[in-house]
Amino acid sequence: MRIGIIGTGNMAEALGGRWAAAGHRVLFGGRSTARAEALADRTGQSAGTLGEAAAFGEAVLLALPYDAVAGVLAALGGADGPLRGRVVVDCTNAVGAGFRLTTGTGPGAARTIADATGARVVKAFNHLPDSVWRLPPPALAEGRLAVPLCGDDAAALETVGTLVRDLGCVPLPAGGLDRAAYLEATTAFLIGLWHTGHDPRTLLPPFEAVTA
16 A cells, blocks of 8 residues: 655654555655655655655555644645545644643544545544554554544545554444544543553453443
8 A cells, every 4th residue: 555644753653664564655744854754764665745745645644743733734735735535544632731632622633634634534543652553563461452443434444444454453443533532532531641650451440340
């Protein structure tokens, strides 16, 4: 599969590098040409402009700090730009001070991105940090890691499900794009727990205890 990646940070390198190792072709595009080229060199892939990454292949990963997203999408032409109709994987987290969502009471990040671009957005990979995605493959004592997917387009969900499986993980359908806001809020809550030294697993009983 051909995958464009908008961004040159940790998530771009972790996911792009793993997909490259799985045999996909990846093109990195960033606001810094030098960073994109350095990342392409480290992963044995290619670099280009933001527009070239947006127009590259069957899926595009949006891997930017959320506060940079609006400006980049506007520079790409918004709903009239190259992301319109494309499968866009949104791994952003709009988390600010106090581990609160910066989207407030408005639409969540994924919905905002979909409305701004006309893309077929799937929320995925945002619930864990880049260090996990670099593992070959990510795994837990209980088995393979599940990756929640939220989106409205069946074909887009299947495309992203393939990318999940190529990391050695299991796609977990979690509803339509309206459910992405819940995934984003859950991730903000988890980040707060991790950064304050708490293990979220202690909140949850064994599966059997709640399904008996």
